[in-house]
Amino acid sequence: MNDDNTSSAQEGGDVAAAPPPSKKIKSDEVDQAPDSEWPEAWLMPNDECVDQKAPNKLEPNVPVTVEELKALGICYWKLDATAYTYPALAVPWDPKDSVDPVLSKIRDDRGYSYADIITVHPDTLPEYETKVKSFFEEHIHDAEEIRFILGGSGYFDVRNKKDEWVRIHVKAGDLMTLPEGIYHRFSVDDTDMIHAMRLFVGQPVWTPFNRPSADVHESRKKYIEEYLEEEKKVED
Ligand SMILES: CSCCC(=O)C(=O)O
Ligand SMILES: [Fe+2]
């Protein structure tokens, strides 16, 4: 994207040039976290994942940069989840009940009108191991996936531009969004505990479209166009 908002060099001096039409309205949205605060991310081995709850790092580890995560369409904010209390389970949870001003601002900036709160743990989620396996199926959604981690930790895996798995280790305070149409999956880590808020714009639709049938889904095509083919676009 071309972020250069400066006007061209002055020519005459006696005639004031009309200001360029203001295309960029200064955004007052909550800033995403500085790179140093993003969660740790790394490449996973290519072969089939035998233990989804293990870190599955390459030997030696290959870290994935924040720049690369951003280029895939991922957004990240760091909040203070420990300063506020959230129920272990609330389906739904009214996002208007937020008393965290940062969460409220992100909610309003991005139109998050629905939320719920779940705890993925053997004692709180019926058929725990079955659910853990089903979260780990590679899929897309036809909407953004928004997760605010309130406690515990887990892994969101996303496909990078080379179709390799990138593992992102999320923990309390992490608010991360995955764009519509990105191939991804979720796993608990070896602590078997994650407490998370799921947000949504409008009525929630959690339907996963699994690979490979999702390859022809409109949301996948849109994602490819927007994020995977950008080197083909020519901008002046
Ligand atoms: C992190 S909470 C439970 C899993 C989940 O959100 C998901 O699979 O998208
Ligand atoms: Fe998901």
Ligand code: NI
């Ligand atoms: Ni998903």
